[in-house]
Amino acid sequence: MFKKSENMCKSVIDGFEPPKEWRDHVYLSDTCKERFLTLSDIPELEGDGFSVAGLSELSKGYRVERNGVDVHSLLFTVEGEGLLTTPFGQTTITPNSLTILPAESCFRFEIKDPSVEWKMVWMLLPPAEKWHEIAGMGQVVIPFFQCEQVWSLMVLLYSEINGRPGYRKLLISELLRLLTGMEAQPLNSTIRVQTLFNEVESQLHLPWTVKIMAEQCFLSEEQLNRISKTLFGCSPRARLIALRMEKAVDLLRYQDWSISMVATRLGYKDPYNFTHRFRKYYGCSPREYRKRLHF
Structure with a gap:
């Protein structure tokens, strides 16, 4: 199960003053989309310790206070950002994070930027022994890199309303495995860095910086640098360059793509900068390398 952890997302407002009164309130704009998984639709949820859950695609306006x-609330954020307000402060809810809100606590969560969609799964859990460790962590936002898996499982489960009970049971057991069998894995800094560079490799066109990468995996730049050297034998910046250069070799095989197109796909807005980096890495220009491939 999850081990006790500090909140890894710092408060976004200094000198914060909590609301003097808390109330039960829900607001959704007309553009928000929610799909509910209730006990009447998915009766297997109750036997495995769930009350109700939902898939949310939120924009323009959304707020729950x-x-x-008397239930625990979990939020799995896939895309976009939310803002969590508790009696202790305000925290940004980031992608690939799990927000834990234990029963009998006061809180408000809302979409942070109304112009950016917030995509997340929410679950309400009864205060059962099964969830004691998770609830014991308090009101926190922690890294959780299985949010996409949770979303996919919930979509499949939703599609099985009025479907196969055995298959629904299988999907719910996989959800339980993610929630109760993770040990310290979601908080393991080495795994976070490995996951980060998997994402970087799939989005080399983005303007990655060491600062952005460190924030993405909830580490300081110094911590990221140290773990990167342990994992890859080089700094995060050097690892980013290596991934881009390795992909460049693959892309240069396609004659229909100009050097400028290859550079853009690898995050280099200036093709001359790309050529300089490639020459420094391989000892020849991209154009010369391409010619050698077809001798």
């Missing part, structure tokens, strides 16, 4: 409800 609760005053000491």
Whole structure:
């Protein structure tokens, strides 16, 4: 199960003053989309310790405030950002994070930027022994890199309303495995860095910096540098360059793509900068390398 962890997302407002009164309130704009998984639709949820859950795609306006409800609330953020307000401060809810809100606590969560969609899964859990460790972590936002898996499982489960009970049971057991069998894995800094560079490799066109990469995996730049050297034998910046150069070799095989197109796909807005980096890495220009491939 999850081990006790500090909140890894710092408060976004200094000198914060909590609301003097908390209330039960829900607001959704007309553009918000929610799909519910209830006990009447998915009766297997109850036997495995769930109350109700939902898939949310939120924009323009969304806000939920609760005053000491008798269920635990979990939010799995896939894309976009939310803002969590508790009696202790305000915290940004980032992608690939799990927000834990234990029963009998006061809180408000809302979309942070109305112009950017917030995509997340929410679950309400009864205060059962099964969830004691998770609830014991308090009101926190922690890294959780299985949010996409949770989303996919919930979509499949939703599609099985009025479907196969055995298959629904299988999907729910996989959800339980993610929630109760992770040990310290979601908080393991080495795994976070490995996951980060998997994402970087799939999005080499983005303007990655060491600062952005460190924030992405909830580490300081110094921590990221140290773990990167342990994992890859080089700094995060050097690892980023290596990934881009390795991909460049693959892309240069396609004659229909100009050097400028290859550079853009690898995050280099200036093709001359790309050529300089490639020459420094391989000892020849991209054009010369391409010619050698077809001798």
